[in-house]
Amino acid sequence: MVAKTDKKELVKNGKRLDGRDFNELRKIKITASVLKNADGSAYIEWGNNKVLAAVYGPKEVMPKHLTDPSKAIIKCRYSMAPFSNVDDHGRSAPSRRSIEISKVIKEAFENVVLLGEFPGSEIDIFIEVLQGDGGTRAAGLTAASVALASAGIPMKDLIYAVSVGRIGEHVTMDFDMIEDNYSDSDMPIAVAPRNNDIVLLQMDGGLTRSQFAEAIQMAVDAGKTITEIQKNALRDVYAKVAEKYEKGN
Amino acid sequence: MDAIDIVKVNYIKELLTKKTREDGREMLAMRPISVVHGPIEHAEGSAQADIGATRVLAGVKLMVEEPMKDTPLQGSLSVSAELLPLASADYETGPPSPESIEFARVVDRGIRAGECINLPELFIEEGKVWCVYVDLYVLNYDGNLFDAGSLAAMSALYKTRMPKYEDGKVIRAETAKQLKIDNVITSTTFAKIGNSILIDPTKNEQDATDARLTIATDDENIRAMQKGLSGSFSVKEVSELVEESFKKHKELKGYTTVD
Numbered sequence: 361m362v363a364k365t366d367k368k369e370l371v372k373n374g375k376r377l378d379g380r381d382f383n384e385l386r387k388i389k390i391t392a393s394v395l396k397n398a399d400g401s402a403y404i405e406w407g408n409n410k411v412l413a414a415v416y417g418p419k420e421v422m423p424k425h426l427t428d429p430s431k432a433i434i435k436c437r438y439s440m441a442p443f444s445n446v447d448d449h450g451r452s453a454p455s456r457r458s459i460e461i462s463k464v465i466k467e468a469f470e471n472v473v474l475l476g477e478f479p480g481s482e483i484d485i486f487i488e489v490l491q492g493d494g495g496t497r498a499a500g501l502t503a504a505s506v507a508l509a510s511a512g513i514p515m516k517d518l519i520y521a522v523s524v525g526r527i528g529e530h531v532t533m534d535f536d537m538i539e540d541n542y543s544d545s546d547m548p549i550a551v552a553p554r555n556n557d558i559v560l561l562q563m564d565g566g567l568t569r570s571q572f573a574e575a576i577q578m579a580v581d582a583g584k585t586i587t588e589i590q591k592n593a594l595r596d597v598y599a600k601v602a603e604k605y606e607k608g609n
Numbered sequence: 610m611d612a613i614d615i616v617k618v619n620y621i622k623e624l625l626t627k628k629t630r631e632d633g634r635e636m637l638a639m640r641p642i643s644v645v646h647g648p649i650e651h652a653e654g655s656a657q658a659d660i661g662a663t664r665v666l667a668g669v670k671l672m673v674e675e676p677m678k679d680t681p682l683q684g685s686l687s688v689s690a691e692l693l694p695l696a697s698a699d700y701e702t703g704p705p706s707p708e709s710i711e712f713a714r715v716v717d718r719g720i721r722a723g724e725c726i727n728l729p730e731l732f733i734e735e736g737k738v739w740c741v742y743v744d745l746y747v748l749n750y751d752g753n754l755f756d757a758g759s760l761a762a763m764s765a766l767y768k769t770r771m772p773k774y775e776d777g778k779v780i781r782a783e784t785a786k787q788l789k790i791d792n793v794i795t796s797t798t799f800a801k802i803g804n805s806i807l808i809d810p811t812k813n814e815q816d817a818t819d820a821r822l823t824i825a826t827d828d829e830n831i832r833a834m835q836k837g838l839s840g841s842f843s844v845k846e847v848s849e850l851v852e853e854s855f856k857k858h859k860e861l862k863g864y865t866t867v868d
Contacts, residue, residue, distance in 0.1 A: 396749050397662075397698065397751070408650070410648070437694065441649075441744065449744075486694050
Protein backbone atom coordinates (compact mmCIF):
# COMPACT_ATOMS: atom_id res chain seq x y z
CA MET A 361 0.00 0.00 0.00
CA VAL A 362 1.20 3.54 0.53
CA ALA A 363 3.37 2.92 3.55
CA LYS A 364 6.74 3.27 1.84
CA THR A 365 8.15 6.75 1.70
CA ASP A 366 11.03 5.95 -0.63
CA LYS A 367 9.95 6.36 -4.25
CA LYS A 368 10.52 3.74 -6.87
CA GLU A 369 10.18 4.26 -10.59
CA LEU A 370 7.13 2.23 -11.70
CA VAL A 371 6.77 3.61 -15.22
CA LYS A 372 9.23 3.14 -18.08
CA ASN A 373 8.61 4.46 -21.61
CA GLY A 374 4.92 4.98 -20.89
CA LYS A 375 4.47 1.35 -19.78
CA ARG A 376 4.54 -0.43 -16.46
CA LEU A 377 7.62 -2.39 -15.34
CA ASP A 378 6.18 -5.68 -16.60
CA GLY A 379 5.27 -4.06 -19.92
CA ARG A 380 1.54 -3.73 -19.26
CA ASP A 381 -0.64 -0.76 -20.15
CA PHE A 382 -2.18 1.11 -17.25
CA ASN A 383 -5.61 -0.48 -17.78
CA GLU A 384 -4.28 -3.95 -18.53
CA LEU A 385 -4.97 -6.99 -16.37
CA ARG A 386 -2.41 -9.67 -15.70
CA LYS A 387 -3.10 -13.12 -17.14
CA ILE A 388 -5.90 -14.86 -15.21
CA LYS A 389 -6.54 -18.59 -15.24
CA ILE A 390 -9.25 -20.28 -13.17
CA THR A 391 -9.92 -23.99 -12.72
CA ALA A 392 -13.11 -25.00 -10.92
CA SER A 393 -13.69 -28.10 -8.74
CA VAL A 394 -10.06 -28.88 -7.98
CA LEU A 395 -10.43 -30.32 -4.47
CA LYS A 396 -12.13 -33.66 -3.86
CA ASN A 397 -13.46 -33.12 -0.33
CA ALA A 398 -14.86 -29.61 -0.65
CA ASP A 399 -18.43 -29.09 -1.89
CA GLY A 400 -17.08 -26.49 -4.27
CA SER A 401 -13.61 -25.21 -5.06
CA ALA A 402 -11.53 -23.19 -7.48
CA TYR A 403 -7.87 -22.53 -8.15
CA ILE A 404 -6.85 -19.21 -9.62
CA GLU A 405 -3.57 -18.08 -11.08
CA TRP A 406 -3.72 -14.33 -11.42
CA GLY A 407 -0.32 -13.17 -12.62
CA ASN A 408 2.03 -14.70 -10.05
CA ASN A 409 -0.74 -15.07 -7.45
CA LYS A 410 -1.74 -18.66 -6.76
CA VAL A 411 -4.85 -18.96 -4.66
CA LEU A 412 -7.11 -21.85 -3.68
CA ALA A 413 -10.73 -21.29 -2.62
CA ALA A 414 -13.01 -23.94 -1.16
CA VAL A 415 -16.62 -23.96 -0.01
CA TYR A 416 -18.24 -26.31 2.49
CA GLY A 417 -21.96 -26.24 3.09
CA PRO A 418 -24.72 -25.42 3.56
CA LYS A 419 -24.20 -27.39 6.76
CA GLU A 420 -25.11 -27.33 10.42
CA VAL A 421 -24.00 -24.21 12.27
CA MET A 422 -21.10 -24.61 14.70
CA PRO A 423 -21.24 -23.36 17.42
CA LYS A 424 -25.01 -23.71 17.57
CA HIS A 425 -25.75 -20.34 19.20
CA LEU A 426 -24.72 -18.59 15.97
CA THR A 427 -27.70 -20.18 14.16
CA ASP A 428 -30.04 -17.76 12.44
CA PRO A 429 -33.45 -19.41 11.95
CA SER A 430 -34.31 -17.03 9.12
CA LYS A 431 -31.26 -17.50 6.89
CA ALA A 432 -27.86 -19.10 6.37
CA ILE A 433 -24.74 -17.51 7.83
CA ILE A 434 -21.47 -17.19 5.93
CA LYS A 435 -18.08 -17.75 7.49
CA CYS A 436 -14.98 -16.71 5.62
CA ARG A 437 -11.32 -17.33 6.26
CA TYR A 438 -8.67 -15.65 4.11
CA SER A 439 -5.15 -16.67 4.97
CA MET A 440 -1.66 -16.52 3.51
CA ALA A 441 0.77 -19.43 3.55
CA PRO A 442 3.98 -18.64 5.47
CA PHE A 443 5.92 -19.42 2.28
CA SER A 444 3.71 -17.41 -0.08
CA ASN A 445 5.86 -14.31 -0.11
CA VAL A 446 9.23 -13.59 -1.75
CA ASP A 447 10.29 -12.11 1.61
CA ASP A 448 10.70 -13.73 5.01
CA HIS A 449 8.85 -16.69 6.45
CA GLY A 450 5.40 -15.45 7.48
CA ARG A 451 3.80 -15.85 10.87
CA SER A 452 1.23 -18.61 11.07
CA ALA A 453 -1.31 -16.95 13.40
CA PRO A 454 -3.97 -14.94 11.54
CA SER A 455 -2.82 -11.34 11.18
CA ARG A 456 -5.05 -8.32 11.74
CA ARG A 457 -4.84 -7.80 7.99
CA SER A 458 -6.14 -11.32 7.25
CA ILE A 459 -8.99 -10.93 9.72
CA GLU A 460 -10.12 -7.68 8.13
CA ILE A 461 -9.90 -9.11 4.62
CA SER A 462 -11.90 -12.18 5.69
CA LYS A 463 -14.59 -9.88 7.05
CA VAL A 464 -15.00 -7.68 3.97
CA ILE A 465 -15.02 -10.70 1.64
CA LYS A 466 -17.67 -12.38 3.78
CA GLU A 467 -19.80 -9.24 3.62
CA ALA A 468 -19.45 -9.06 -0.16
CA PHE A 469 -20.79 -12.60 -0.50
CA GLU A 470 -23.64 -11.95 1.94
CA ASN A 471 -24.89 -9.54 -0.69
CA VAL A 472 -25.24 -12.12 -3.47
CA VAL A 473 -25.73 -15.55 -1.88
CA LEU A 474 -29.43 -16.39 -1.48
CA LEU A 475 -29.09 -16.92 2.26
CA GLY A 476 -32.85 -17.18 2.78
CA GLU A 477 -32.83 -20.49 0.90
CA PHE A 478 -30.97 -22.22 3.73
CA PRO A 479 -32.34 -21.03 7.09
CA GLY A 480 -30.42 -22.23 10.13
CA SER A 481 -27.36 -23.33 8.17
CA GLU A 482 -23.77 -22.23 7.60
CA ILE A 483 -21.71 -21.80 4.44
CA ASP A 484 -17.92 -21.78 4.85
CA ILE A 485 -15.60 -20.05 2.43
CA PHE A 486 -11.87 -20.76 2.74
CA ILE A 487 -9.32 -18.78 0.77
CA GLU A 488 -5.71 -19.91 0.96
CA VAL A 489 -3.08 -17.76 -0.69
CA LEU A 490 -0.33 -20.19 -1.67
CA GLN A 491 1.68 -17.55 -3.48
CA GLY A 492 1.05 -13.83 -3.24
CA ASP A 493 2.09 -11.11 -5.67
CA GLY A 494 -0.25 -8.19 -5.04
CA GLY A 495 -4.03 -8.25 -5.33
CA THR A 496 -4.52 -11.49 -3.38
CA ARG A 497 -7.87 -10.45 -1.93
CA ALA A 498 -9.17 -9.73 -5.44
CA ALA A 499 -7.88 -13.07 -6.72
CA GLY A 500 -9.26 -14.84 -3.65
CA LEU A 501 -12.71 -13.32 -3.92
CA THR A 502 -12.88 -14.00 -7.67
CA ALA A 503 -11.96 -17.65 -7.06
CA ALA A 504 -14.34 -17.98 -4.10
CA SER A 505 -17.17 -16.82 -6.33
CA VAL A 506 -16.45 -19.70 -8.72
CA ALA A 507 -16.11 -22.10 -5.77
CA LEU A 508 -19.56 -21.11 -4.48
CA ALA A 509 -21.09 -21.60 -7.93
CA SER A 510 -19.38 -24.98 -8.30
CA ALA A 511 -20.83 -25.96 -4.91
CA GLY A 512 -24.26 -25.31 -6.42
CA ILE A 513 -25.03 -22.51 -3.99
CA PRO A 514 -27.63 -20.17 -5.47
CA MET A 515 -26.46 -16.58 -5.95
CA LYS A 516 -28.06 -13.61 -7.60
CA ASP A 517 -24.79 -12.78 -9.32
CA LEU A 518 -21.24 -14.05 -9.92
CA ILE A 519 -19.10 -11.38 -8.29
CA TYR A 520 -15.48 -10.57 -9.10
CA ALA A 521 -12.86 -8.25 -7.68
CA VAL A 522 -9.91 -6.27 -8.98
CA SER A 523 -7.65 -3.62 -7.55
CA VAL A 524 -7.40 -0.23 -9.20
CA GLY A 525 -5.50 2.86 -8.11
CA ARG A 526 -2.94 5.38 -9.18
CA ILE A 527 0.72 5.45 -10.12
CA GLY A 528 1.80 9.07 -10.47
CA GLU A 529 -0.71 10.71 -12.79
CA HIS A 530 -1.82 7.36 -14.23
CA VAL A 531 -5.00 5.67 -13.06
CA THR A 532 -3.92 2.04 -13.04
CA MET A 533 -5.49 -1.39 -12.73
CA ASP A 534 -4.32 -4.64 -11.11
CA PHE A 535 -1.17 -3.85 -9.14
CA ASP A 536 1.48 -6.50 -8.70
CA MET A 537 3.49 -6.60 -5.47
CA ILE A 538 6.03 -3.93 -6.40
CA GLU A 539 3.31 -1.58 -7.63
CA ASP A 540 1.25 -2.37 -4.54
CA ASN A 541 4.16 -1.31 -2.33
CA TYR A 542 5.01 1.92 -4.11
CA SER A 543 1.76 3.10 -5.73
CA ASP A 544 0.13 6.39 -4.80
CA SER A 545 -3.28 4.92 -4.24
CA ASP A 546 -4.73 1.43 -4.03
CA MET A 547 -8.42 0.60 -4.24
CA PRO A 548 -9.65 -3.00 -4.26
CA ILE A 549 -13.21 -3.25 -5.58
CA ALA A 550 -15.63 -6.15 -5.90
CA VAL A 551 -18.50 -5.81 -8.33
CA ALA A 552 -21.74 -7.70 -8.91
CA PRO A 553 -21.70 -7.32 -12.70
CA ARG A 554 -25.42 -7.66 -13.44
CA ASN A 555 -26.10 -4.10 -12.23
CA ASN A 556 -22.51 -3.12 -11.50
CA ASP A 557 -23.27 -2.96 -7.80
CA ILE A 558 -20.19 -2.45 -5.67
CA VAL A 559 -20.05 -5.07 -2.93
CA LEU A 560 -16.53 -4.48 -1.62
CA LEU A 561 -14.61 -1.23 -1.64
CA GLN A 562 -11.46 -0.30 0.20
CA MET A 563 -9.12 2.52 -0.63
CA ASP A 564 -6.05 4.29 0.59
CA GLY A 565 -3.67 6.89 -0.79
CA GLY A 566 -4.98 9.86 -2.72
CA LEU A 567 -7.32 10.23 -5.70
CA THR A 568 -9.03 13.27 -7.14
CA ARG A 569 -12.73 12.98 -7.91
CA SER A 570 -12.05 12.50 -11.61
CA GLN A 571 -9.32 9.90 -10.94
CA PHE A 572 -11.74 8.07 -8.66
CA ALA A 573 -14.42 8.04 -11.38
CA GLU A 574 -11.92 6.80 -13.93
CA ALA A 575 -10.68 4.07 -11.59
CA ILE A 576 -14.18 2.81 -10.84
CA GLN A 577 -14.96 2.71 -14.55
CA MET A 578 -11.79 0.72 -15.15
CA ALA A 579 -12.83 -1.85 -12.53
CA VAL A 580 -16.30 -2.12 -14.08
CA ASP A 581 -14.87 -2.53 -17.58
CA ALA A 582 -12.52 -5.30 -16.35
CA GLY A 583 -15.65 -7.24 -15.40
CA LYS A 584 -16.26 -8.24 -19.01
CA THR A 585 -12.96 -10.09 -19.08
CA ILE A 586 -12.96 -11.49 -15.54
CA THR A 587 -16.60 -12.65 -15.56
CA GLU A 588 -16.00 -14.49 -18.81
CA ILE A 589 -12.99 -16.32 -17.32
CA GLN A 590 -15.09 -17.26 -14.26
CA LYS A 591 -17.94 -18.56 -16.41
CA ASN A 592 -15.61 -20.51 -18.67
CA ALA A 593 -14.07 -22.24 -15.63
CA LEU A 594 -17.57 -23.38 -14.61
CA ARG A 595 -18.51 -24.37 -18.16
CA ASP A 596 -15.38 -26.52 -18.43
CA VAL A 597 -16.36 -28.47 -15.32
CA TYR A 598 -19.89 -29.13 -16.53
CA ALA A 599 -18.67 -30.03 -20.00
CA LYS A 600 -16.55 -32.72 -18.35
CA VAL A 601 -19.50 -33.95 -16.28
CA ALA A 602 -21.71 -34.03 -19.38
CA GLU A 603 -19.09 -35.94 -21.32
CA LYS A 604 -18.84 -38.50 -18.54
CA TYR A 605 -22.61 -39.11 -18.54
CA GLU A 606 -22.90 -39.21 -22.30
CA LYS A 607 -20.33 -42.01 -22.31
CA GLY A 608 -22.62 -43.80 -19.89
CA ASN A 609 -20.29 -43.94 -16.89
CA MET B 610 -17.29 -39.58 14.75
CA ASP B 611 -20.85 -39.25 13.50
CA ALA B 612 -23.22 -41.99 12.39
CA ILE B 613 -22.11 -42.03 8.76
CA ASP B 614 -18.46 -42.52 9.78
CA ILE B 615 -19.44 -45.49 11.94
CA VAL B 616 -21.27 -47.04 8.98
CA LYS B 617 -18.13 -46.58 6.87
CA VAL B 618 -15.93 -48.09 9.59
CA ASN B 619 -18.18 -51.16 9.71
CA TYR B 620 -18.01 -51.39 5.93
CA ILE B 621 -14.19 -51.28 5.98
CA LYS B 622 -14.10 -54.04 8.62
CA GLU B 623 -16.55 -56.19 6.70
CA LEU B 624 -14.48 -55.83 3.52
CA LEU B 625 -11.37 -56.91 5.40
CA THR B 626 -13.00 -60.19 6.43
CA LYS B 627 -13.00 -60.89 2.67
CA LYS B 628 -9.42 -59.61 2.34
CA THR B 629 -10.48 -56.64 0.24
CA ARG B 630 -10.23 -52.86 0.55
CA GLU B 631 -12.67 -50.11 -0.41
CA ASP B 632 -10.60 -49.14 -3.47
CA GLY B 633 -9.73 -52.74 -4.41
CA ARG B 634 -6.06 -52.45 -3.45
CA GLU B 635 -3.83 -55.25 -2.23
CA MET B 636 -3.02 -54.97 1.49
CA LEU B 637 0.51 -53.77 0.81
CA ALA B 638 -0.12 -51.62 -2.26
CA MET B 639 0.11 -47.82 -2.12
CA ARG B 640 -2.37 -45.58 -3.90
CA PRO B 641 -1.15 -43.74 -7.02
CA ILE B 642 1.53 -41.20 -6.13
CA SER B 643 2.53 -38.02 -7.87
CA VAL B 644 4.81 -35.16 -6.90
CA VAL B 645 4.89 -31.68 -8.42
CA HIS B 646 8.28 -30.08 -7.85
CA GLY B 647 8.60 -26.35 -7.26
CA PRO B 648 5.00 -25.10 -7.73
CA ILE B 649 5.57 -22.06 -5.48
CA GLU B 650 8.28 -19.92 -7.05
CA HIS B 651 8.24 -17.42 -4.17
CA ALA B 652 9.33 -20.07 -1.69
CA GLU B 653 12.98 -21.17 -1.60
CA GLY B 654 11.77 -24.74 -2.11
CA SER B 655 8.35 -26.33 -2.62
CA ALA B 656 6.67 -29.56 -3.63
CA GLN B 657 3.15 -30.90 -3.73
CA ALA B 658 2.67 -34.60 -3.05
CA ASP B 659 -0.48 -36.55 -3.86
CA ILE B 660 -1.07 -40.00 -2.45
CA GLY B 661 -4.48 -40.98 -3.77
CA ALA B 662 -6.79 -38.08 -2.87
CA THR B 663 -4.53 -36.86 -0.06
CA ARG B 664 -2.68 -33.74 -1.13
CA VAL B 665 0.04 -31.99 0.87
CA LEU B 666 1.94 -28.90 -0.24
CA ALA B 667 5.30 -28.22 1.43
CA GLY B 668 6.93 -24.80 1.28
CA VAL B 669 10.47 -24.03 2.45
CA LYS B 670 11.71 -20.65 3.65
CA LEU B 671 15.23 -19.86 4.87
CA MET B 672 15.82 -17.25 7.55
CA VAL B 673 18.97 -15.90 9.12
CA GLU B 674 18.60 -16.08 12.89
CA GLU B 675 20.53 -16.53 16.09
CA PRO B 676 21.53 -20.16 16.64
CA MET B 677 19.94 -22.25 19.39
CA LYS B 678 21.84 -21.80 22.67
CA ASP B 679 22.83 -25.48 22.86
CA THR B 680 24.02 -25.64 19.22
CA PRO B 681 25.82 -22.34 18.55
CA LEU B 682 27.73 -23.67 15.52
CA GLN B 683 24.88 -25.04 13.44
CA GLY B 684 21.66 -24.01 11.76
CA SER B 685 18.24 -25.36 12.58
CA LEU B 686 15.24 -27.07 11.04
CA SER B 687 11.64 -26.32 11.93
CA VAL B 688 8.67 -28.25 10.53
CA SER B 689 5.11 -27.03 11.06
CA ALA B 690 1.83 -28.36 9.72
CA GLU B 691 -1.55 -26.82 9.04
CA LEU B 692 -4.58 -29.04 8.68
CA LEU B 693 -6.39 -26.42 6.62
CA PRO B 694 -10.16 -26.28 7.07
CA LEU B 695 -10.31 -26.27 3.27
CA ALA B 696 -8.93 -29.82 3.21
CA SER B 697 -11.72 -31.62 5.00
CA ALA B 698 -15.11 -31.04 6.61
CA ASP B 699 -13.54 -32.47 9.79
CA TYR B 700 -10.86 -29.79 10.07
CA GLU B 701 -11.64 -26.60 11.90
CA THR B 702 -10.06 -23.20 12.20
CA GLY B 703 -8.21 -22.62 15.43
CA PRO B 704 -5.02 -23.37 17.32
CA PRO B 705 -2.97 -26.39 16.17
CA SER B 706 -4.63 -29.68 17.12
CA PRO B 707 -2.65 -32.54 18.71
CA GLU B 708 -3.03 -34.34 15.33
CA SER B 709 -1.35 -31.54 13.40
CA ILE B 710 1.44 -31.30 15.95
CA GLU B 711 2.08 -35.05 15.83
CA PHE B 712 2.05 -34.88 12.02
CA ALA B 713 4.64 -32.09 11.91
CA ARG B 714 6.83 -33.75 14.52
CA VAL B 715 6.84 -37.16 12.83
CA VAL B 716 7.86 -35.61 9.49
CA ASP B 717 10.47 -33.49 11.31
CA ARG B 718 11.88 -36.53 13.10
CA GLY B 719 12.45 -38.51 9.90
CA ILE B 720 14.30 -35.66 8.20
CA ARG B 721 16.27 -34.75 11.33
CA ALA B 722 17.22 -38.29 12.32
CA GLY B 723 18.08 -39.08 8.70
CA GLU B 724 20.57 -36.19 8.83
CA CYS B 725 19.12 -35.12 5.49
CA ILE B 726 20.15 -31.52 5.99
CA ASN B 727 23.71 -30.77 6.97
CA LEU B 728 23.02 -28.40 9.86
CA PRO B 729 26.68 -27.42 10.58
CA GLU B 730 26.89 -26.19 6.97
CA LEU B 731 24.17 -23.67 7.78
CA PHE B 732 26.51 -21.78 10.12
CA ILE B 733 27.26 -18.31 8.74
CA GLU B 734 29.23 -16.46 11.44
CA GLU B 735 29.17 -16.16 15.19
CA GLY B 736 25.60 -15.57 16.27
CA LYS B 737 24.20 -16.04 12.74
CA VAL B 738 22.91 -19.25 11.18
CA TRP B 739 20.40 -20.29 8.53
CA CYS B 740 17.15 -21.69 9.85
CA VAL B 741 15.17 -23.91 7.50
CA TYR B 742 11.40 -23.54 7.88
CA VAL B 743 9.25 -26.24 6.32
CA ASP B 744 5.50 -25.64 6.31
CA LEU B 745 3.20 -28.53 5.48
CA TYR B 746 -0.10 -27.39 4.03
CA VAL B 747 -2.77 -30.09 3.84
CA LEU B 748 -4.97 -29.21 0.86
CA ASN B 749 -7.11 -32.35 0.68
CA TYR B 750 -7.36 -35.06 3.30
CA ASP B 751 -7.97 -38.74 2.59
CA GLY B 752 -5.80 -40.46 5.20
CA ASN B 753 -2.06 -41.10 5.50
CA LEU B 754 -0.83 -37.56 6.02
CA PHE B 755 2.50 -38.74 7.40
CA ASP B 756 3.75 -40.32 4.18
CA ALA B 757 2.41 -37.56 1.94
CA GLY B 758 3.92 -34.96 4.28
CA SER B 759 7.34 -36.64 4.34
CA LEU B 760 7.30 -36.99 0.58
CA ALA B 761 6.34 -33.32 0.07
CA ALA B 762 8.86 -32.03 2.63
CA MET B 763 11.74 -34.19 1.38
CA SER B 764 10.99 -33.29 -2.27
CA ALA B 765 10.81 -29.58 -1.44
CA LEU B 766 14.10 -29.66 0.50
CA TYR B 767 15.78 -31.66 -2.25
CA LYS B 768 15.54 -28.65 -4.55
CA THR B 769 15.78 -25.70 -2.20
CA ARG B 770 17.89 -22.69 -3.09
CA MET B 771 19.78 -20.65 -0.54
CA PRO B 772 19.45 -16.89 -0.91
CA LYS B 773 22.58 -14.76 -0.99
CA TYR B 774 23.74 -13.36 2.34
CA GLU B 775 25.88 -10.25 2.19
CA ASP B 776 26.85 -7.59 4.74
CA GLY B 777 24.30 -8.84 7.24
CA LYS B 778 21.46 -8.85 4.73
CA VAL B 779 19.53 -11.62 3.00
CA ILE B 780 19.13 -10.99 -0.72
CA ARG B 781 16.27 -13.28 -1.67
CA ALA B 782 16.28 -12.37 -5.34
CA GLU B 783 19.73 -13.94 -5.70
CA THR B 784 20.65 -17.57 -5.17
CA ALA B 785 23.99 -18.36 -3.56
CA LYS B 786 23.76 -22.14 -3.92
CA GLN B 787 21.48 -25.11 -3.45
CA LEU B 788 20.70 -26.38 0.03
CA LYS B 789 22.97 -29.36 0.56
CA ILE B 790 21.04 -32.60 1.02
CA ASP B 791 23.08 -35.45 2.50
CA ASN B 792 20.44 -38.14 2.70
CA VAL B 793 16.94 -38.94 1.50
CA ILE B 794 14.35 -40.54 3.75
CA THR B 795 10.87 -41.73 2.93
CA SER B 796 8.17 -42.94 5.26
CA THR B 797 5.56 -45.66 5.08
CA THR B 798 2.52 -45.92 7.30
CA PHE B 799 0.67 -49.10 8.17
CA ALA B 800 -2.73 -49.54 9.75
CA LYS B 801 -3.80 -52.54 11.77
CA ILE B 802 -7.52 -53.17 11.69
CA GLY B 803 -8.56 -56.27 13.61
CA ASN B 804 -6.00 -58.85 12.45
CA SER B 805 -5.35 -57.24 9.09
CA ILE B 806 -2.40 -54.98 8.39
CA LEU B 807 -2.51 -52.69 5.40
CA ILE B 808 -0.34 -49.92 4.01
CA ASP B 809 -1.30 -46.33 3.15
CA PRO B 810 -4.72 -46.16 4.84
CA THR B 811 -7.46 -43.96 3.36
CA LYS B 812 -9.50 -41.70 5.62
CA ASN B 813 -12.16 -44.37 6.12
CA GLU B 814 -9.53 -47.02 6.82
CA GLN B 815 -7.80 -44.69 9.23
CA ASP B 816 -11.08 -44.18 11.10
CA ALA B 817 -11.31 -47.97 11.45
CA THR B 818 -7.68 -48.36 12.56
CA ASP B 819 -6.79 -49.93 15.92
CA ALA B 820 -3.05 -49.30 15.69
CA ARG B 821 -0.89 -47.31 13.32
CA LEU B 822 2.82 -47.57 12.60
CA THR B 823 4.95 -45.14 10.64
CA ILE B 824 8.50 -46.09 9.69
CA ALA B 825 10.96 -43.68 8.05
CA THR B 826 14.03 -45.19 6.43
CA ASP B 827 16.90 -44.30 4.14
CA ASP B 828 18.70 -46.87 1.97
CA GLU B 829 20.24 -48.68 4.93
CA ASN B 830 18.88 -47.55 8.26
CA ILE B 831 15.61 -47.11 10.04
CA ARG B 832 15.58 -43.43 10.93
CA ALA B 833 12.36 -42.76 12.78
CA MET B 834 9.25 -44.57 13.93
CA GLN B 835 5.95 -43.63 15.45
CA LYS B 836 3.27 -45.96 16.70
CA GLY B 837 -0.14 -44.40 17.14
CA LEU B 838 -3.60 -45.19 18.50
CA SER B 839 -4.64 -47.60 21.21
CA GLY B 840 -4.02 -50.98 19.50
CA SER B 841 -0.75 -52.92 19.47
CA PHE B 842 1.69 -54.71 17.15
CA SER B 843 3.62 -57.90 17.89
CA VAL B 844 7.41 -57.89 17.62
CA LYS B 845 7.14 -60.13 14.56
CA GLU B 846 4.69 -57.76 12.90
CA VAL B 847 6.97 -54.77 13.48
CA SER B 848 9.95 -56.63 12.00
CA GLU B 849 7.96 -57.56 8.91
CA LEU B 850 6.74 -53.99 8.46
CA VAL B 851 10.31 -52.69 8.74
CA GLU B 852 11.28 -54.99 5.86
CA GLU B 853 8.30 -53.76 3.85
CA SER B 854 9.33 -50.13 4.51
CA PHE B 855 12.77 -50.73 3.05
CA LYS B 856 11.14 -52.23 -0.04
CA LYS B 857 8.81 -49.26 -0.43
CA HIS B 858 11.65 -46.80 0.16
CA LYS B 859 13.26 -47.75 -3.16
CA GLU B 860 10.01 -46.92 -4.94
CA LEU B 861 9.19 -43.74 -3.02
CA LYS B 862 12.70 -42.29 -3.20
CA GLY B 863 12.32 -41.96 -6.96
CA TYR B 864 9.54 -39.37 -6.54
CA THR B 865 11.72 -37.19 -4.32
CA THR B 866 14.96 -37.10 -6.23
CA VAL B 867 13.65 -36.06 -9.65
CA ASP B 868 15.80 -33.31 -11.17
